[in-house]
Amino acid sequence: MQNELDHENLDVYQVELRFVEWSTDLMVELVESAEARGRRIAEVCDHLDRAGLSSLFNTAEGNGKRPMKTRAKFFDDARGSATECAACLDALVAKHACSEKRVEQGKMLLVRIVAMLTKLVDRFSVTDRVMEAGMEYEVEDENEDEEEDENEGVKERGDEQEA
Numbered sequence: 001m002q003n004e005l006d007h008e009n010l011d012v013y014q015v016e017l018r019f020v021e022w023s024t025d026l027m028v029e030l031v032e033s034a035e036a037r038g039r040r041i042a043e044v045c046d047h048l049d050r051a052g053l054s055s056l057f058n059t060a061e062g063n064g065k066r067p068m069k070t071r072a073k074f075f076d077d078a079r080g081s082a083t084e085c086a087a088c089l090d091a092l093v094a095k096h097a098c099s100e101k102r103v104e105q106g107k108m109l110l111v112r113i114v115a116m117l118t119k120l121v122d123r124f125s126v127t128d129r130v131m132e133a134g135m136e137y138e139v140e141d142e143n144e145d146e147e148e149d150e151n152e153g154v155k156e157r158g159d160e161q162e163a
Contacts, residue, residue, distance in 0.1 A: 048088035
């Protein structure tokens with residue numbers, strides 16, 4: 001199947017889809033686990049689901065926007081949602097609902113997602129500041145020329161006296 005919409009061609013969008021798939025499998029696994037259910041994780045799973053989808057949706061919507069500043073904002077929001085997903089995975093481990101090993105693959109996907117979104121934010125961010133190219137400025141001391149002239153005069157008189 002050929003991708004027909006621009007956002008489908010983004011690598012970050014494809015990795016976000018993989019994360020949604022991975023996290024859905026994790027949540028189904030946790031819901032079916034009697035031990036995990038006793039850990040009061042429904043809120044964390046709900047938040048993980050919403051944040052994962054939010055990252056995906058913001059990436060798609062941001063890529064469809066034309067103004068660069070607006071695109072950067074959507075990609076930045078997507079990045080924030082991806083970091084929320086990482087916090088949800090940390091919470092699941094802290095609540096002993098799953099092991100660090102179990103969430104490792106999800107964390108690796110999130111690291112890639114955040115890195116790609118960070119580059120997209122940087123690419124489309126517009127700075128509001130106007131800046132000059134860096135230059136070194138040299139300040140000439142008015143008294144410096146006079147001191148050099150005086151020192152040369154003293155040196156010349158000294159040369160005459162030696163002769």
